[in-house]
Amino acid sequence: MPESSGTPSTPDSGPPFAPLREPFLQSRKIYVTGSKADLRVALREVRQHPTVDAKGTVLAENPPVLVYDTSGPYTDPEVEVCLDRGLPALRAPWIERRGDVTPVRVPRVAGSAAFPAARTVLRCRSGRHLTQLYYARQGIITEEMEYVSIRERACAESVLEGSRRPGAPEPLFRETITPEMVRREITEGRAIIPANINHPEAEPMIIGRNFAVKINANIGNSALRGSIAEEVEKMVWAVRWGADTVMDLSTGVDIHDTREWIIRNSPVPIGSVPLYQALEKAGGNAVDLTWDLVRDTLIEQAEQGVDYFTLHAAALKDHFSLLTPRLTGIVSRGGAIMAAWCTAHRKENFLYTHWDDICEILAAYDVGVSIGDGLRPGCVHDANDAAQFAELKTQGELTRRAWDHFVQVMNEGPGHVPLDLIRENMDKQADWCCDAPFYTLGPLPTDIAAGYDHITSALGAALIGWNGAAMLCYVTPKEHLGLPDKEDVRTGVVAHKLAAHAADLAKGLPGARIRDDALSKARYEFRWSDQIALSLDPDKALRLRNEAVPGVAQAPEGFCSMCGPNFCSMRLYQTLCTVHGQRDS
């Protein structure tokens, strides 16, 4: 790792990577093999203890619980991970078998910060297409589609029949997740699998309203802070806690090399905002940006393996005059950059005018596009205003044009929106953007909680996820105050994982409640260790439990730590059931 030591260091060789490789409590990595031997879907299996009576006699076994797992090979002790070589190229044989790629070149490795391992850059063969959207439309079920169908479905397989109560709202889910269903969702643009052919290390993952709600974690250094080693560590840390994608928003030095280290070692799709690097190339002055600079940057990053680009192509010249009534103008970096360029040149946003050129580049590598919300509101005062919705309509137009190029699309959504105006955002996006996945920042339903904005964001995120948003961009406690450190990343990820799960439960995702039910049963039976192991962040749950009642986290003691033995409701009730036989077990 550059900047952490002079010689190549592996994650096994010591801090800070060793703790990142520890499997979770009572957990092991398992693999479900698909229709081909090299299609092995990684999941986490959480073992449980048996249910016992007061004398310790086993009354019943509790089956292991399968959990959706974003942590990649890092939590599998069987896999040797070496950051200097990168992760195994899981998807390489699939991409090769399809025969639609051609090598471009082996990139030059130079500079002390450069990633040391050589690698062949691929692009689409002339006259061919290779995006997941293209394959889906041809009726082809790719390995990626099969992978995600197994991944999404495995955790739901043991779903109990009739677990939804009568009268509950109609679930969004009307059918089982199968490879064919995945293919159809992609064909119709309702879901995407961001999967650049130059990022074969990533485990396929699907984003769409009819699948589990996903979350994204932003990392990246700035001119003010951050080193490459720190950013790679944050990425591994983020996927450990559940980030489904990671966006590298670096704007500082070593922007290319930072991204290369991150991509080579990332088991999840990586997103970026290419405009940031283009701006660095333009000497930091938005007015000096050119289409050529941006085009070259798109190709550079597509060749590196970025899985999706955020492009602020829908913030148009005519929209800027709609900003006048706002309290906080433009709060998106990309939006502000394009506004500065358009205004100085008195020309239309060149990302908009070059949209077809852009889509051709994206299609050659299967880079997805996340059409940015450069004019998103930065405070509740500005929510759902004319500027925001004018841009959203344009996002819809660009969505349809990108689909014509077989480019996979999602749309970025609002920043600050009060709870009562969130639904309108979701409905308009679904309508105007033809059900393309909605990827939302928050929304944040109040402005007054600096230092707690991971919570503010989780409130809005849960609501919009329930309403149909497909991916939630995390916000950390440092939002509005500074760049997140490692602990902020963890807190932000878990808060949004929680929001995504609450949304999954509310929208009736099959099997989503299995983990809740298992954990609650463990809680009721005082299986403390199982309760902790099934929690979103077992390490923190264990630490808090040990703080509260030192040393007893592993031992069932028959009452809960809050109340003491005489005041434990669950103990009282269970005694009651045992004595009076009101309830089995």
Place this chain on the structure above:
Amino acid sequence: MPESSGTPSTPDSGPPFAPLREPFLQSRKIYVTGSKADLRVALREVRQHPTVDAKGTVLAENPPVLVYDTSGPYTDPEVEVCLDRGLPALRAPWIERRGDVTPVRVPRVAGSAAFPAARTVLRCRSGRHLTQLYYARQGIITEEMEYVSIRERACAESVLEGSRRPGAPEPLFRETITPEMVRREITEGRAIIPANINHPEAEPMIIGRNFAVKINANIGNSALRGSIAEEVEKMVWAVRWGADTVMDLSTGVDIHDTREWIIRNSPVPIGSVPLYQALEKAGGNAVDLTWDLVRDTLIEQAEQGVDYFTLHAAALKDHFSLLTPRLTGIVSRGGAIMAAWCTAHRKENFLYTHWDDICEILAAYDVGVSIGDGLRPGCVHDANDAAQFAELKTQGELTRRAWDHFVQVMNEGPGHVPLDLIRENMDKQADWCCDAPFYTLGPLPTDIAAGYDHITSALGAALIGWNGAAMLCYVTPKEHLGLPDKEDVRTGVVAHKLAAHAADLAKGLPGARIRDDALSKARYEFRWSDQIALSLDPDKALRLRNEAVPGVAQAPEGFCSMCGPNFCSMRLYQTLCTVHGQRDS
């Protein structure tokens, strides 16, 4: 303070109370005087810096922002606070003027842990009534009603006309908060002012759907943990961060004395669950509870000044058989205690059969009742089931019967409920309980986030607050794992304050957005110190800011810490506006 030192110690004399008395950044306590000289309503005024241009020239002054303030005299340096004497008895002259009370006795002060200052216990004079509900029905506007109307309204006075956009949902608020409107809301049972005549130290506060959403913080030691000094400190800490009421849920030793110290020093209403103390008196065995023990405990606590009691009177004998399909049975302590008693004796819940006796006691002191939800679901599996709703219906019956005794009532609501089932809870409670205020624990929309359940709870709380819940019971990060420490209390309070505010914005509470708008304007103008001062937890915001960019929190630097100067969207946009004149200021 007992257990902290042998001699009486005042909060001024050193830790841990000195930091609790520090006024907030840029803030001072102000008082708005009502129609009588002794009716002085406390608020917090947050000063702001002027808006300046790049050269530091003042462009505009920014008016101070008034903030609803629960911290009591602790944050007023002008008030001498001595924990051994208790807070000034703000309401004593009002209660005396009304002439409806009679002294009972001066309680004996004994034991090393006893509160040292003598005080006369009051109760209702024979043949009179003195609850706020009684006065309201007589057409009397009490000082308490006037106080809360000023308190609720002051922060909204500068509300901008037309700040709600056309097409937004109809706000719940159709009229200005006046003393007469407060009286009418109380008359109709839609709001309560918990105000025991024996807790004259409390600043009046109103709970009802047509006012700001309130939050409660639970404190209290258990057989396992906690000292009196710790609990008093937690109470002061909780009100500092915004708790509108505090419930003392102590179950351990010194239960009477702990409560006395807390009440005498609390500027907010105090709630309790008298059953816990009665159970201690019964030797810890629920089966040995008797009505006499409970009656004596109700009187004991009413004489101390508890402002509202949670009573699990609606969990009936017939309901318990409905629990069979549940995963986690009974998770309410009070519910489990009553279930154990009913089942052992094969008799109806004696809190239910003695309801009229109970109401007579409550009415004699104006103790409010919070009808407990002893059968609330303890996991999402059990949400909205037959047992829960059977109890809720009984809560409605008891509500109407309590109103006949002029007792002020609220209803407690569900624990674990997925997002899609929350609305049904609110609607059924409003319907069956005739719009009595709904006081909710969470709800928690997932079970799998141990260690983060303050966030889980905030998600559900914001949603149900928006839908009409009047008060939110906080949950801390230690929920399900152990008892909260001081830092957990702070985190839990701020998380729920945030949820309550998000609900206020969503339901269109007049003036709720003033603080958001002021903060966002400060953010946009890089007035960092103002942004921090206007945040819910200025101390934490300042700390995080200093971590991110050491030393610059007080100095505007013209760009935000996340992006560096070239990537600051707000700076870019402002430059643009200055150069191209797209926007004033």
